[in-house]
Amino acid sequence: xxxxxxxxxxxxxxxxxxxxxxxxxxxxxxxxxxxxxxxxxxxxxxxxxxxxxxxxxxxxxxxxxxxxxxxxxxxxxxxxxxxxxxxxxxxxxxxxxxxxxxxxxxxxxxxxxxxxxxxxx
Amino acid sequence: xxxxxxxxxxxxxxxxxxxxxxxxxxxxxxxxxxxxxxxxxxxxxxxxxxxxxxxxxxxxxxxxxxxxxxxxxxxxxxxxxxxxxxxxxxxxxxxxxxxxxxxxxxxxxxxxxxxxxxxxxxxxxxxxxxxx
Numbered sequence: 001x002x003x004x005x006x007x008x009x010x011x012x013x014x015x016x017x018x019x020x021x022x023x024x025x026x027x028x029x030x031x032x033x034x035x036x037x038x039x040x041x042x043x044x045x046x047x048x049x050x051x052x053x054x055x056x057x058x059x060x061x062x063x064x065x066x067x068x069x070x071x072x073x074x075x076x077x078x079x080x081x082x083x084x085x086x087x088x089x090x091x092x093x094x095x096x097x098x099x100x101x102x103x104x105x106x107x108x109x110x111x112x113x114x115x116x117x118x119x120x121x
Numbered sequence: 122x123x124x125x126x127x128x129x130x131x132x133x134x135x136x137x138x139x140x141x142x143x144x145x146x147x148x149x150x151x152x153x154x155x156x157x158x159x160x161x162x163x164x165x166x167x168x169x170x171x172x173x174x175x176x177x178x179x180x181x182x183x184x185x186x187x188x189x190x191x192x193x194x195x196x197x198x199x200x201x202x203x204x205x206x207x208x209x210x211x212x213x214x215x216x217x218x219x220x221x222x223x224x225x226x227x228x229x230x231x232x233x234x235x236x237x238x239x240x241x242x243x244x245x246x247x248x249x250x251x252x253x
Contacts, residue, residue, distance in 0.1 A: 001223050001224060001227035003227055007146070011232045012231055012232075012235045014142045014146055014235070015233065015236040018240065019235060019236040021139060096243050096244070100244045100246050102139050102244065103143070103240070103245075105147060106150070108147065109144055112163070117225045118226050
């Protein structure tokens with residue numbers, strides 16, 4: 001797809017602004033802090049593994065015990081309240097909200113939802 | 122949301138208002154032949170009396186499906202949807218939509234490359250972009 005020079009430059013300028021926006025920088029820092037903490041990484045990994053294992057057993061027709069469900073819920077609560085994971089998820093929500101507000105500006109001018117007209121990556 | 126490892130950092134834009142630049146981009150996109158064709162096709166579809174009538178019939182069948190014979194209404198719905206897809210106004214719309222999809226996706230790729238993250242996928246308000 002051939003784009004005009006003006007559209008190309010404006011799109012690149014917008015991308016640079018987004019990349020430097022405080023909400024996006026905060027998200028990047030939160031991801032880095034999480035990735036640098038082996039305990040947080042292991043905790044989240046444990047949750048994913050537990051979820052996959054329980055789901056597979058459930059889909060195979062096995063009934064899960066109350067104790068297993070309680071243990072899973074406890075693990076999930078532990079993950080959700082871990083400071084670094086909490087920080088990352090909060091930063092993610094704020095980053096997405098910021099991106100949505102910027103996309104709204106494009107949509108407002110176009111009178112159609114810009115994001116809906118971009119093919120899924 | 123996964124951030125990309127290769128954000129474009131040159132030339133650095135400082136102090137610019139993202140929303141103002143987004144509006145400028147919106148205006149530039151609105152002036153393209155792809156968008157103009159899409160907008161006209163959308164208006165034509167919205168104002169087409171046959172499409173409106175078929176739309177009403179589809180909605181009636183969908184409502185009736187909840188209360189009546191599901192199989193019977195499914196068949197009627199499939200017939201109506203086929204009729205819709207055969208309308209020239211709908212075919213024109215799909216063609217124009219496809220072109221505008223290509224344009225916006227190319228633009229979004231530039232924004233995303235410069236930002237270091239997928240812009241539209243993370244900006245979607247509805248549905249699940251699942252951190253893409």
